[in-house]
Amino acid sequence: MARIVMKFGGTSVAGTERIRRVANIVRAQAAQGNQVAVVVSAMAGETDRLVNFCREANPLYDPAEYDVVVSSGEQVTSGLLALTLQAMGCKARSWLGWQLPVRTFANHANARVEDIEGERLIASMEAGEIAVIPGFQGVSETQRITTMGRGGSDTSAVAMAAAIGADRCDIYTDVDGVYTTDPRIVARARKIKYIAYEEMLELASVGAKVLQTRSVSMAMKHNVRLQVLSSFVEDGSPSADSLPGTMIVSESEMAQLLEEGTMERQSVTGIAHDKNEARVVLTRVPDKPGAVADIFTPLGEAGINVDMIIQNVGREKGETDVTFTVPQAELARAQALLDDRRDALGYNRVITDSKVAKISVVGMGMKSHTGVAATMFKALADRGINVQAISTSEIKVSVLIDEDETELAVRVLHTAYGLDAEDEAA
Amino acid sequence: MARIVMKFGGTSVAGTERIRRVANIVRAQAAQGNQVAVVVSAMAGETDRLVNFCREANPLYDPAEYDVVVSSGEQVTSGLLALTLQAMGCKARSWLGWQLPVRTFANHANARVEDIEGERLIASMEAGEIAVIPGFQGVSETQRITTMGRGGSDTSAVAMAAAIGADRCDIYTDVDGVYTTDPRIVARARKIKYIAYEEMLELASVGAKVLQTRSVSMAMKHNVRLQVLSSFVEDGSPSADSLPGTMIVSESEMAQLLEEGTMERQSVTGIAHDKNEARVVLTRVPDKPGAVADIFTPLGEAGINVDMIIQNVGREKGETDVTFTVPQAELARAQALLDDRRDALGYNRVITDSKVAKISVVGMGMKSHTGVAATMFKALADRGINVQAISTSEIKVSVLIDEDETELAVRVLHTAYGLDAEDEAA
Incomplete structure (x- = not known):
């Protein structure tokens, strides 16, 4: 017997x-003797209409x-x-945000969960009733309805799981798990069985859009085991439970799984790509103390997220080229800001390029494996792929390359880190 | 300054x-310094979809x-x-059923208002905020959402008006008031300025479908002044207030208006017609004590609403014909019931006729005027219209006639009681 929160998105309902x-999938979980709470989104298209x-x-x-x-x-x-669960003979009832209640800070349209009263819910589940909970909604201190911002249902589900001490939180989406990389690029991409919260956050933020970043952070904070599964099983048969999805767990659970031999330690868990970055080069910037700070401080104050930064060796003495990346959506704003400050900054030209891609390799294993970055640079160099910029974190190495070489780079790296599945497709 | 509840139906929103x-109509009321609460239905078609x-x-x-x-x-x-009122610069907020709360007896899908907490609403209105209230919904003792059955928004509005001691409750519909008769039949039909609750109930129950019967009963019980107005004013200009609708008030307010000379006493206020009745004749029923009770007791027990009853003089000694009406929708059931009991009742034949219409003249004035029924019979007889059955109450006389003569009868009676307007159309 386990206590499970299941979450279904708008396409699934x-x-x-x-x-x-x-309802069939939910019933199958309940039939195994599990206590089940289900969190649902609005029907696809409905929120847009409203x-x-x-x-x-x-x-x-x-x-x-x-x-x-x-x-x-x-x-x-x-x-x-x-109603549908009842038609199948299950005991079930809905619990609206104000009924539980799901208390939120009254930041309307973008509320955050403060506290969920789990007692009545647990009592109802223990009495064999399936709890059905609308995601995305709560109630403010003044008893008004709040919502958590678009896509807030994942976060609702994780918060619910934390509140009722669920053994896991299953998120059903239109993909059936997290893959080592985009299967549309690499046919031999493998579904990842276990991934740590930190790795998932890095993969999500660089383009693997399986889960909302906020829901993963919350799961990490409350140590909720998160599972990603597909709700699009053939013929709707209640076999979802047997489909192995991806389980997102804590670093310590990962360590235990490694010890048990349930999973193998790999240096790299997954490879992500992101074509939404743009590169900016400022040429012939005076090479003096504080010059770089003068460039990035105003960008930071304007809320423009600068990612990679490279300072080239100057061609002329006392001058240098500064290269960095910003999200494409913020490129125009960044350029305007730099144009305004041209005299103060003393650079020669601004060169921008949107035809770039960021490729990232992510893995907790990097902490103990050495040479991960070197493997990356060598694999890319062997195929003649030029690296324009580099950034690293404890569990991630990212490089900026020509956008046209995205697919090639991802495939080369997937092979280089031994991630290819033995058979095509997962 | 007045405190007003305004109610808008599904077509209006x-x-x-x-x-x-x-919102323009509501704003105009508020701009006159009135305290305003608005009750709204769902968008037309939406409840059906749900x-x-x-x-x-x-x-x-x-x-x-x-x-x-x-x-x-x-x-x-x-x-x-x-939101729309706010966009026009008004202070406004919504109050859901559970927020006020509107407490109901937990008869889900057909709940009845038990009690409405008016204090917060009044405080908010006194602070200059327009209250917007979803009709049709309340909350049960166990804090679950209840609804009041289809069309319950009129009743919500009246209950709200009673709870906050409103000076009147304005119901906006797609007709602009109650007429002396159906204007599609009589071009000279006049809009009625004042009508008593009791008259309105009689007119509603015989086919003038302007207001839900339940809302009128509730208004009568709590002495809420009800006004019917049209929300389909040309070009949406906020002139609604100047359109004279129909005011539904108590008998004592009517008496006062008569005394003041604000309105004239008339014997008949309005004429209604109803084509949904069917006539049943049982021939050669034994003319003995208890025979009639034996016919109508089982019909009553089966919930079949028998309206008019006539017992003809028997053609043969010891036998009589019994004529009565039932709603057309219940005719088949009534006939089956009578067929089953043929031997026990001892009648000869059942003759049914759906091609009949009930014409009713309604007016509080009948209480003091004499000869109202005589005027009716004479006017119909002068035009050769045969009366098949008659029923009367303190403020109503109804006759059953051939359906084909409905329009003629209504026109004749409208003239006979002096109801024709001087100019065509109102």
């Missing part, structure tokens, strides 16, 4: 037929009333899933 | 453009979960109207 499929209504009503909308409107989407699916 | 029109989802999910749905799903429609419009 889009329409009564899909809700029936979800947000549009709000925009039409009032472009500068009051977030408190916005929350009244948009929270209704999850309310509908929670009632419908409870 | 179908889409953000119509909600803007409603009910269908419930049926698809579970044909034998749990009414508690049904309420979670369908109450969301009014939640959405209340938030959107608050």
Whole structure:
């Protein structure tokens, strides 16, 4: 017997037929004697419809009333899933955010969970009732409905799991797990069985869009075991439990699994790519103390996220080229800022390039393995791929390359770190 | 300064453009210094959509979960109207059923208001905030959402008006008031300025579908002045207040208005017609004590609503024909019941006729005027219209006639009681 939180996204509950499929998966978990709480999103497209209504009503909308409107989407699916489970002979009931309650700080439209009252929920689950909970919603101190910002249902589910001391939190999405890299690029990409919170955060932030970053951080904070699974099983049969998804766990659980021999230690767990960066080069910057600070301080103050930085050896004495990356979406703003400060900074030209990609190799194993970065540079050099910039963290090495070489680089590195599966496709 | 509850139905709030029109009408009331609470229905079509989802999910749905799903429609419009009012510079906020709270007896999907907490609402209105309230919804003792059955928003509005001691409750519909008769039949029908609760109930129950009967009964019980107005004013200009609708008031207020000379006493206030009745004739029923009771007792026990009853003089000695009416929808059931009891009742034949219409003249004035029924029979006889059955109450006389003569009868009576307007159309 385990206590499980299951979470289904908008695509999984889009329409009564899909809700029936979800109910089958939930029923299978309950039938195994597990205590089950289900967190649901609004039907795909519904939140957009409601947000549009709000925009039409009032472009500068009051977030408190916005929350009244948009929270209704999850309310509908929670009632419908409870009804569907009942039709299958299960005991089930919905619990709205204000009923539990899910208390949040009253930051309307972008609330954060303060505290979830788990007692009544646990009592109901112990009495054999499946709890169905609308994700994304809570209640403020003044008893008004709050919502947690787009995609907040993953976070709701993790917070719920923490509140009721769940053995794990299963997130059903349209992918069936986290892969060593994008399977559309590398056919031999493998599904990762276990991954540490920290690795997942690095992979998520560099483009593996399986889970919301915030939900992974929260799981890490409360030590909630998170599992990613697919809800798109063929014919809707309740075999989801047997599909091995990806389990996201703590570093200490990883260490224990390694000790037991349940998993092998690898230096690199996964490879991510991100084509949304842009490169900026400032040429002939005066090579004097404080010059670099003068460049990056205003960018930081403007909220522009600078990632990689390289300072080239100057071609002329007393001058240097400074290269860095910013998100493409912020490139225009960064350029305007630099143009304004041209005289003060004393550089010659700004050269920008959006045709770049960031390739990252991520793994807890780097902490104990040496030579991970060297392997990367050699593998890329052997194929003639030029590295334009580098950044590293304790568990990640990222390089900036020409965008056209993205797929090649990912494939080369996937092989170099021994990640290729023996058979194609997972 | 007055305290007013305004209620808008589903057609009036179908889409953000119509909600803007409603907001204009509401703003005009508030701008006159009135304290305003607005009760809204779900967008037209939305409740049907949600009910269908419930049926698809579970044909034998749990009414508690049904309420979670369908109450969301009014939640959405209340938030959107608050947003729209804010966009126009008004202070406004929504109050959901559980927030006020609107306490109901936990008869899910068909709840009745037990008690509405008006204090916070009054405080908010006194502080200049327009209160926007989703109709149709409340909360049970166990803190679950309840709904009041289809069309319950009129009743919500009246209950709200009673709870906050409103000076009047304005119901905006797609007709702009109650008319002396159906204007599609009589072009000279006049809008009624004042009508007593009792008259309105008689007119509503015989086919003038302007207000829900339950809301009128509740208004009568709590002495809430009800006004019917149209929300379909041209170009959405905030001139609604100047449109004279129909005011539904107590008998004592009517008496006062008569004394003041604000209105004239008339014997008949309005004329209604109803084509949904069917006539049943049992021929050659034994003319003995208890025979009639033997016919009507089983019909009553089966919940079949028998309206008019006539016992003809028997053609043969010791026999009589019994004629009565039932709603057309219940005719088949009534006939089956009578067939089953043919031997016990000892009648000869059952003759049924759905091609009949009930014409009713209604007016508090009948209490003091004499000859009202005589005027009716004479007017109909002069035009050769045959009366098949008659029923009367203190303020109503109804006759059953051939359905084909409905329009003629209504026109004749409208003239006979001096109800025709001087100019065509109101």
